[in-house]
Amino acid sequence: MIVLSPDSVNKMYAQHLDWYPAIVDPPLPPVRISALADIMSQFDLILLDSYGVLCRGSSAIAGATEAIELLRQRSIPFCVVSNDTLTNRKVAAAKYHPRGFDFRADEVITSLDITEHYLSTLTCRDNIGVIAPLEHPSDHLLKDMCRLNSCNGEIPATVDTLLFLTGAGWTNKMQENLVSSARGKQFQLLIGNPDIGAPHGDHITATPGYFLADLVEQTHQQARPILFGKPDRTIFQAAIALHQIADPSRVLMVGDTLYTDILGGNAMGFQTLLLQCGIYLHENIDNVIAQAGISPTYIAPGL
Numbered sequence: 568m569i570v571l572s573p574d575s576v577n578k579m580y581a582q583h584l585d586w587y588p589a590i591v592d593p594p595l596p597p598v599r600i601s602a603l604a605d606i607m608s609q610f611d612l613i614l615l616d617s618y619g620v621l622c623r624g625s626s627a628i629a630g631a632t633e634a635i636e637l638l639r640q641r642s643i644p645f646c647v648v649s650n651d652t653l654t655n656r657k658v659a660a661a662k663y664h665p666r667g668f669d670f671r672a673d674e675v676i677t678s679l680d681i682t683e684h685y686l687s688t689l690t691c692r693d694n695i696g697v698i699a700p701l702e703h704p705s706d707h708l709l710k711d712m713c714r715l716n717s718c719n720g721e722i723p724a725t726v727d728t729l730l731f732l733t734g735a736g737w738t739n740k741m742q743e744n745l746v747s748s749a750r751g752k753q754f755q756l757l758i759g760n761p762d763i764g765a766p767h768g769d770h771i772t773a774t775p776g777y778f779l780a781d782l783v784e785q786t787h788q789q790a791r792p793i794l795f796g797k798p799d800r801t802i803f804q805a806a807i808a809l810h811q812i813a814d815p816s817r818v819l820m821v822g823d824t825l826y827t828d829i830l831g832g833n834a835m836g837f838q839t840l841l842l843q844c845g846i847y848l849h850e851n852i853d854n855v856i857a858q859a860g861i862s863p864t865y866i867a868p869g870l
């Protein structure tokens with residue numbers, strides 16, 4: 568497990584802004600609100616990040632289940648949009664039920680759903696080396712690939728594409744071997760979960776975006792990675808298509824991370840709400856916003 572500081576996570580995101588869509592509007596000072604309930608009726612669709620917004624680890628964050636109940640009472644459509652590469656739509660309802668959420672399968676879209684759609688369009692997958700635990704919900708699509716976890720991170724000569732899917736079980740030693748075996752070669756790069764880090768207890772631990780950025784920085788990879796999760800547009804477009812949204816300014820993206828939720832939402836023309844109950848829980852939020860140059864429309868302590 569690689570533990571990161573909030574500052575190092577933000578610096579790594581900032582070094583790779585060319586992977587992300589451009590921010591649409593110049594930053595304006597955010598409006599502080601007490602909770603989502605203050606503004607929810609202004610929107611045709613509320614998109615919600617999962618970790619740091621609804622859940623922390625395997626527990627619901629205080630107020631989250633009540634906020635979902637209020638959205639249901641007021642008949643305001645919502646959809647969870649998560650860079651979760653261990654959960655696809657088929658297993659989403661079962662995953663969230665023990666955490667106290669009664670989501671239907673069509674109320675959750677994950678970057679694993681987007682990754683699976685991309686992989687299903689490929690006629691050949693045996694040239695792909697994948698970082699993923701040896702049991703994974705997408706095993707039917709991963710079975711022809713080289714499982715890099717089984718190779719202790721060493722990239723075989725037949726691999727010309729790397730898929731950074733899920734960091735669970737990926738060790739420092741595997742990452743070292745990945746980097747050393749990639750030196751002097753160029754790869755197509757696919758990233759299932761672009762997050763650099765995720766809250767894990769009291770720490771922030773490295774997630775697939777970190778492993779990709781580390782590889783690119785150390786081996787000078789030239790290819791622009793294909794992103795299947797936030798802040799890329801594809802996952803947001805899937806969410807608004809599902810809800811037949813014509814006017815993106817009537818959509819609110821709620822998240823806890825500036826470089827994925829807020830940047831991505833802004834680039835889509837959505838309004839954005841940054842919550843302080845996630846990755847920036849112990850940070851001065853105004854300083855983080857100023858340093859990033861990415862400003863949400865609203866800020867609240869939690870849902």
Ligand SMILES: [Mg+2]
Pocket residue numbers: 616617618619620822823824845
């Ligand atoms: Mg989050």
